[in-house]
Amino acid sequence: MAGLALSACGGSSGSSSSSGPVDSPLPPDPQPEPIPDSAEPGPIPPRGLHLSFVGDSHTSRTVTWFTDGLEPPQSRLEFGVVEEGMSEADIAEQVFEHFVDASADETPGVESFTHRATAAGIDAEKPMRYRVGSDEGGWSPVYVVAPSPRGEWxxxxxxxxxxxxxxxxxxxxxxxTPADLIMIAGDLSYANGDQPIWDTWFEQMEPLLARRITMTAPGNHEQKDFGGEAFKNRFTHPPKPLSSVIGQGSPGSSFYSFDYNRVHFLVTTAGALINDGTLVEEIINIEVDLAQAALRRARGEIDFIVVMQHYTIWTDQLGRSPANPTLVALEENIMLRYGVDLLAVGHDHVYQRSKPMGLGLPNPLGYVQVLVGTGGASIRLFDENGPQIWSAAEFIGVGFCRYAVSPGKIRGEYYGSPPLDLSDEGRQYITGDFSLQDSFEISAKPQIACQLCAKPARSSDILLADYEAISRHTRERNRHDLRHC
Structure with missing residues (x-):
């Protein structure tokens, strides 16, 4: 690519690993169920509650939900703290100390409205209890969300x-499974243009999403829902990193960044929504955001940089090699330049973890790609010629990866359930037993490596020198995915 030279920060990721089934059960989920019988029915009940944040991860919580009909009720979020010694009845029935009015926007493709409201300045050390709704329409159950821990999480x-x-x-x-944050790497509901499927997905997911902060990336299947507008409407995310400079983003920004303790997260579209005309802006945002994150890491303000997107950089799934090489090359160039530690992706319906890598080769200066496309949409197979040299672990089935973050270390554990067998019919079902299939560690980069990665952001002339090819290849890939994925 014109004007681009691949570079990476020095030092080793310190990644170590083991793979294969291991009996290592996690402790029971410590978070309470929604308070029984705490909903107040009405003619326009709130549904599909899900938590995120647009501000500080400790002192703010944003709730997004839906109501049906041609006119929205005057909805609000009511919230307060759970004090030590409060009974279940107290949590459900005591008057909430705070409330905030919710916004209402028409939900694309259905006769519904999307509501969102943010609780700001909450007590960072205590659980928050909340409900959403209105006297005219009805109230949700009372949910309790745990505080964000400041140490290990x-x-x-x-x-x-x-x-x-x-x-x-x-x-x-x-x-x-205990966790403080859920990250979903695209292709969420598989509505594929049938908008009521989104409502089914949120109904099924409310027991999880109403209690766990969840941040999402769009995938190629989100493109099928009004070019990604349904995704942007139905979720609430932080603003674009450069939103104050390059216009305002929608509440469901499709690319954004945030900090959770000493980890910086950047979420990108990887070109999945190129038809919305924002890919140029997004590339500039990625460069500037990661340059700033690398500088902050060199100053000792954060320990890790994590990127989440739907599309892989590298893959071994049968027939799914990256089809937009110029965008992939640019993304990898940026990640290597600023020393990204972890790339969390989906798209390919297998589990595969890389060694620290770059340019398709093991490289202790590189990033670890963790592909978890095993959310259950389907179960697929790997290439017949076996894994490439960069691959460290593979699994076929359904599962998720849990990352335990402690000072200077991320420990990953992948829990999966295999299919009945590898035939087309056998891959329609799983055994139902989830067990530990892979574990690994990523250590914080040494200071000298962090200093080497603290580089200034490059100009748009350099970043976009091959944009014509980037756009053409990305559109070709997306057209292929619309037809065949």
Missing amino acids: SFIHFGDHGIGDLPQQLTAEVLK
Whole structure:
């Protein structure tokens, strides 16, 4: 690519791993169920509650939900703290200390409205209890969300979900697994233009999403829903990194970044929504955001940089090699330049973890790609010629990856359930037993490596020198995916 030279920060990721089934059960989920019988029915009840944040991960919570009909009720979010010693009845029945009015926007493709409201300035040390709705329409159950821990914490990552039996088995397993944050790497509902499927997905997912902060990336199947507008409408995310400079983003920004303790996350579209005309802006955002993150890491403000997107950089799934080489090359160039530690992806319906890598080769200076396209949409196979040299672990089935974050270390554990067998029919079902299939560690880069990765952001002239080819290849890939995925 014109004007681009691949470079990476020095030092080793310190990644170590083991793979294969291991008996290592996780403790029971410590988070409470919604308070029984706490909903107040009405003619326009709220549904599809899901949590995210647009501000500080400790002191804010954003709730998004839906109501049906041609006119929205005057909805609001009511919230307060759960004090030590409060009974279940107290949590459900005591008057909430705070409320905030919700916005209402028409939901694309259905006679519904999307509501969102943010609780700001909450007590960072105590659980928050909340409900949403209105006196005229009805109220949701009372949910309790745990505070964000400041020390050790964990997040779960998977992609390629849906509404069938396999996705619901995956969701049930995630519900039982402790985690402070859920990251979904695209292809969420598989509505594929049939908008009521989104409502089914949110109904199935509410027991999880109403209690766990969840951040999402769009995938190629989100493109099929009004070019990604349904995704942007139905989720609430932080603004684009450069939104104050290059216009305002929608509440469901499709590319954005945030910090959770000492980990910086950047979520990208990887070109999945190129038809919305924002890919040029997104590339510039990626460059500037990661340059700033690398500088902050060199200053000791954060330990890790994590990128989540739907599309892989490298893959061994049968017939799914990257089809837009110029965008893939540019993305990898940026990630290597600024020393990204972890790339969390989906799209290919297998599990595959790379060694620290770059340019398709093992490289201790590189990033670890963790492909978790095993959310249950389907179960697929690997290339017949076996894994490439960069691959460290593979699994066929349904599952998710849980990352435990402690000072200077991320420990990943992949839990999966294999299919009955590898035939087309056998891959329609799983055994139902989720067990530890792979584990690995990523250590924070040494200071000298962090200093080498603290480089200035490059100009748009350099970044977009091959944009004509980037656009052409990405559109070709997306057209292929619209027809065949």
